[in-house]
Amino acid sequence: MNHVLCGLAANTALPSELVDRLIAVADADLAVDLAGRADLSHAQAVALVSRAEESAGRLAYEGLLTAADIDPVAQPHAALALLHEGAGRPEWARLIATDPLVEHREKLAARPGLPSDVVEWLAADSDIRVVAELALWATPDMAARLAGHPHAEVRRAVAANEATPSPVLAALATGEGLPPVQRCLVCDREETPFVHDPQCARLDCDLLPGASCDGSHESTVHDTQHAVLRNPATPPEAVIGFADHPSTLLRWALAARPDLPTEVCGRLSVDDNPGVRADLAENPAIGEALIRVLAGDHGHDVRRRLAHNPNVPLDVLTDLAGDARIGATLLPRTAAASPMEVEELAKSPDPAVRMLLAQRRDLPAEIRDALAADPDAKVVKSIAGHPGLSEARLRTMVDRHGARVLAKVAANPDATPALLEHLARHQPPVQKALREVARHRNATAQALIACLADKRARPVAAGHPALPPPVIVELLTDADWQVVEAAAANPSLPLAVMSDLVLQL
Template sequence: MHHLLCGLAANPALPSALVDRLISLADDDLADDLARRPDLSRAQAVALAGRVEGSAVRLAYEGRLTAADVDPAVRPDAALALLDRGAGRPEWARLLAADPAHERREKLAACPGLPADVVDTLAADPDVRVVAELALWTTAPDVTVRLAAHPHAEVRRAVATNEATHPAVLGALLTGEGLPAARHCPVCDREEPPFVHDPQCPRPDCDLLPGASCDGSHESTVHHTREAALRNPATPVEAVVAFADHASTMLRWTLATRPDLPREVCARLASDPTPGVRADLASNPAVDEALIRVLADDPDPAVRRALAQHPRVPLGVLTRLAGTTKVGATLVPRIAAASPAEVEELALSPDPRARMLVAHRRDLPPGTRDRLADDPDAKVVKALAPHPGLTEAQLRAMVDRHGVRVLAKVATNPDATPALLEELTRHEPPVRKAFREIARHRAAPASALLACLKDSQAGPMAAAHPALPPPVITELLTDTDWQVAEAAASNPSLPLAVMSDLAWHRG
């Protein structure tokens, strides 16, 4: 029965009086669904927060509760949510900075706009997790300068991640120069150095990362600090270039993602022995056309696949890539940015790979769209099938010519008619994915939805579709599949009398 109430709580047609009734019954799960309702009044939000504390946090984040609705001594987590949104009161921060639960102080440390005295209190917190969270989120450069010299290496790692950290400080964190040596790290806090954490550690309460180690120099945390600084866009490029030849694969891998790399660094990384490094470099906007052409011949398919996502890959190279690796069933950036002349050139290409690439666009000129709709290649037609503006006759012709290879994509077309969607459910052999697409299609008729109910994956989606007849929806409330029954309870076409019965007599 509980799953029916959860479905009902999500029903957009549920009257306000029945929302009140469900609030009076709410537990954590039911409150979560009720809190998502866009029509929840302020009075209802306050009542729900009073019933289930956890819902107060969501409601505060969504702006349904204000500072006037929250007492931080009674609902500290909701107060934290409002502070996190910048909608709390400064005195709350002072109160919560002394909260005995480190989790709350940690959450507070991530909030924006904290008073300076609260920042100072958190920076001196005895729990390093609180200080690290402050180091990660503060926007005050002077605070990051101070925390970059913190005795705990984990705080320094957080400073290296923070994009508000001064560039000179980030450079120092990369090399360690100019900073006092760290005295602690998460590893030596728990184990006597030298220690290397077993990746297959059997201790269920152990939270050390696999392979974490400390020989007194806190090497694994220092490594993570360098990785964070390399990833940080505020780190000066002149400070990172030396890492192109670093012994650590992970550091070179991280470096390969930076969009400000000089060409000579990109060239070194293009010959890196690790395919993952080359793959991340391949999609980096810093790579020029000459290196793109080198990477297009890379033996690793992941590199070529990543290169297809490069925003400036030449069209000829992209077409060749589509023939040697799986580019993906989505619109790639270079095709999205293609000029009208390039779009027409690709659409007229004798190479079906080029036509398939451009067929993923959803803004093709009508003439180009219609020509591709008649393409003899099924992959081209499959890419085009969801394009708006296609007629019922064109969509039927696609299915007639290419059958199961395009049927599911035809079912996603926003202009597919009810008659066509019903016909697709009767196709032999059936295409299961098509049932899921039809079940969520706004134009699906009742007859098609009844067919979708027979499919285990499409069934819950069909049960929630407002085009189902009310008697069928009511019957589905007793379906043996609880997901179908819950979806039926959420259906806005569920009769009002049935909604009332669920809320009042079965709650």
Template sequence: MNHLLYGLAGNPALPSELVDRLIDIADEELARTLADREDLGHTQAVALAGRVAEAAVGLAYEGKLTVADIDPVRQPRAALALLDGNAGRAEWARVLAEDPVVDHRERLAACPGLPSDVVETLAADPDIRVVSELALWTTSEMAAWLARHPHADVRSAVAANEATPPAVLAMLLTGEGSAPARSCLVCDRKTTPFVHDPNCPEPDCDLPPGASCDGSHEYVRHQMHASALGNPATPTEAVIGFADHPSLQLRWALAARPDLPPRIGERLARDPVPGVRGDLAENPAIDEALMRVLATDRDPDVRRRLALNPRVPLDVLTTLAGIDKMPSTLLPRIATATPAEVEELAKSPEPAMRMLLAQRRDLPPEIRDSLAADLDAKVVKSIAPHPGLSDARLRDMVERHGVRVIAKVAANPEASPALLEELTRHEPPVPKVLREVAQHDNATPPSLLACLSDERSRRTAAGHPALPSQTVVDLLTDDDWQVAQAAAANPSLPLATMSRLMP
């Protein structure tokens, strides 16, 4: 299939009659692009689903196909998509529960609102993968029943289901009140004791690397414990005993729990693995005293993770702000700062704190403008994309700080067409400026033509609707197929050219 046709399939200006012609010749990839069209009509959706079976699945999820358009026997994946969205028919579920294809039954088991008789059928399915998938998504009542299933993998799936009753989750962690599991996927297939080689030579083997069973199903039992520890419905008292567990995975799962008691947090703060301490540092459940301890952690990544905690005190955040590779996005604690805190941060003697504040895009005009006039280029670079800045102020930023801020100025959504043209002519040229202008709503033909000189910007600029139509046509024969495809998707492409490109 011609890459120009893929571009045309996504062109929002493509007339309906040409969409029909593409549907008539669509392969799977072209069908995916056509299915994403916002103007795709119902008749077209039905025709596309009839030509490419896989397209029906996406169209059903997007609501472009209805129950009247789908035959669950001929189009089981599309029927499953509607069932997954609670929009299918109960009789479909009964048909699919007896489908000979395991994958279909497994997908059905994940669907919500299934009739009780279908749930019972799936719970008794001969393939344990189907039962496990049901256990992962089913109601609390069925989850409680499946928690005593003789297969360890089913119990592990129950442990991950947030609808599972807390008492049942505690039972899965402790083993009290339940008979041991009799099998797992490992001993179903291999003679025990067995440890799966990470470099397994069997091409069709789907056992996880390191999966093992010595008769006690230890690998799956460990996965079940990890799932239960990560399940917010598991009672706090049932998880606290794992703070000193030899398994890194289990301690790691515990560190992120939203109900972590302070005494357990203190123990995990001494964990030898930085990843555990990092998850702990980012956990909003920890108290201020523990945050102050973690702010002095020897590992810089732990301190960076603490900066992402939405409850970190501002004075602690100030001590963290100068860490190398601090996240350049808006930090949660900065995003929720009160008006009084915003004023305080704007006057901070630490440029890094002013820079973090400047990431907000809802600052009062007077604070926004004061940060725009900051003497520190990092602060100005951070505030440059803030809406509401005048062209004069944006120009002043470039005059004072030059290439250090110019790309962020070009990213300002309100930068004027004239300013964008000026930025593309800056000496020395800044490739990042061209990449920003190439996708800017206010870009003009002259500024977009300048963007064509940069390889990466060229691919974006080729699809910009403000690019002159003749240039768009010329780009259809570009040596770079991505440029040519973007040009074919450009709504400025003349109708006559669209028609000419059709097979």
């Protein structure tokens, strides 16, 4: 891979005539970057897809290709891309439906709006992968038909399809009302009973770890039930019985459903597995009474996930703040706090509570400034990214708390060029702060040059347009390929250098 050329292909300042030169020599890697350019013309898009068909998906998505540009026989990937965007021709679908390559038929099966005769052909395909892909994206009528397919893999795909009718999903949950399953991927390939070794060393084996079949196709049936439980179109009354299922994975999937009845939530709240209880704790379906019960559950991750529940009462949240390992994140309940609750949280004697509030970026100026002057570094670190803070306040934060807040101050959108230079010169250097300075829109050349000394900040700084052109040119020969690509993509790279690099091809 030529990293200089890949960077140039993404350079927004590259002139159109040089883009043409790159298209003329593009391989699959270079085509990815060229296809992402916002200034490609229709003619350039056609030339690019003829050179590297892998670029067709992006070009079709951007509306740069038309049906008249594509030969579906010579460019099946491009034809599939246009069909996916609704810009292909029906006869293409009929052509690809009989393609000897399974991969092409499988991709076609995922395309929306296929002609009805093509759908019928795909539903009867000899390769189960094609039928399963069709089942995953099928319309309600076809999904209902495929729910009775003799192969378990097809039924599993129907179970994951959100267009599948609710009564059909209910039937898939138990198998009742459906003809018996006859085959699965395991018994297609192995003599039963068979359990796939998770440490299987066969290079040609693509069975999932633990896949098994004793004649009942149990692992795929289990996966089908799991898909039903995760499908939001499944009616809750069809899955409540899984609250006592012996499979932890199925109870776990059930616990995350936002439509659970109160009684089922109560049964899951005493589940033996803390992962089940943790998913339940974050579920907005649980009521206040159960929230308060789970607030006393010290199972792994239960209290932390409860803090993320949008319906957690404020007093419960403040109790959780101190020891639930919530971290620096904006919680739904904090984000939704009323003006009166915001004032209450800002006055909390617990710095962990003030830290949660400080994650908001829409605080009134007086509360924002009060938190910026907080004596606790965790609070200051949380508020440091809030817009509207003056340079003087940001400098005071750094003076009082040093390296602990440096990176967050550097990420503040209002950090001034002078402040960023000051942060970049901090001794000892703070690596996270240098990376934030390197990507900041206000970073100066002096600040960026300081960032180049850090291994992880160097690629970021190399792509910043404020970096001096001679430095950018020097970075084109850097030992780190990420730095090279970033420098080549830098719009401040001199035009003469761009021309020399491309014209040498």
